[in-house]
Amino acid sequence: MTEYVGRFAPSPTGPLHFGSLVAAVASYLDAKAAQGRWYLRIDDVDSTRARADAVAAIPHTLEAFGLQWDGAIQYQSPRRDVYEEALQELIRANLAYPCACTRKEIAAIATRGKSGMIYPGTCRNGLPAGREARSWRFRCTNTPVAFFDRAHGGISIDLLETQGDFLIRRGDGLHAYHLAMVLDDAALGITHVVRGADLLYATAPQVALQQALRLPTPKYWHTPIALSPDGRKLSKTNAAPALDSDNPTPYLMQALEFLQLPPPDELADAPPEAILDWASRHWHRHVIRSVTTGGVECP
DSSP: OOOOEEEEOOOOSSOOBHHHHHHHHHHHHHHHHTTOEEEEEEOOOOTTTOOHHHHHHHHHHHHHTTOOOSSSOEESGGGHHHHHHHHHHHHHTTOEEEEOOOHHHHHHHOOEETTEEOOOOTTTTSOOTTOOOOEEEEOOOSSOEEEEETTTEEEEEOHHHHTOSOEEEOTTSOBOHHHHHHHHHHHHTOOEEEEEGGGGGGHHHHHHHHHHTTOOOOEEEEEOOOBOTTSOBOOTTTTOOBOOTTSHHHHHHHHHHHTTOOOOGGGTTSOHHHHHHHHHHHGGGSOOOSSOOSBOOOO
């Protein structure tokens, strides 16, 4: 039987919050319940948004909550040569093409899909006269991308209809998240990806890249996302409050309640390691909802 290898891969754009904790706990417990490995990767490919204080704080916060990873911490920033090599492979296979469009130009004519603006294909058949390449895009096909998710079942997405040819190297020269993520997951041997349902539709372009680069496709499980009382996703962008590393137990108890695995009352004052040990032994005895239906107030 293939060993379970999971990961938690936060972007270091700010401190971890309750939504981050839910994702970390779900991926950690799923790995530990299967007696597998759980890696920590700091997804700092976007150097324009990465914060040095967050890069340093994330491991300390996870340790305070008893979430101990296996092996060394992985970082994306030293792997830019790997991403560029994969881009060149896609170019040689005619699966990537140069694009001269600015975001403003695309916004002026594009329609919107579930993943944002749908690229209209302006440069698909060549750069417009007098224009120079700014970025590179992946050439999607008319064949829908299919994958299976443990919470949502079989999913099939037509990328050309839902988002169009997507960026794999940006106008500022940085490689895009989708390309970096699939290469890094493959390098770590990731077999299972457990993350929030807000990333469900990001899976299709990632699977398309995996297929184009002949990389393995992990098994996916997109869990419910935590919402604020006003119905917005808890995120760094929405200024979600940071976790209190000096008082981890209330947050951890609430995260497990959110994941429909409420710990017994006798663990209310227990250290995080004891709570996680109990949770890993009970993890496969419950069913998580496929969607989030309401807000969560942080302790």
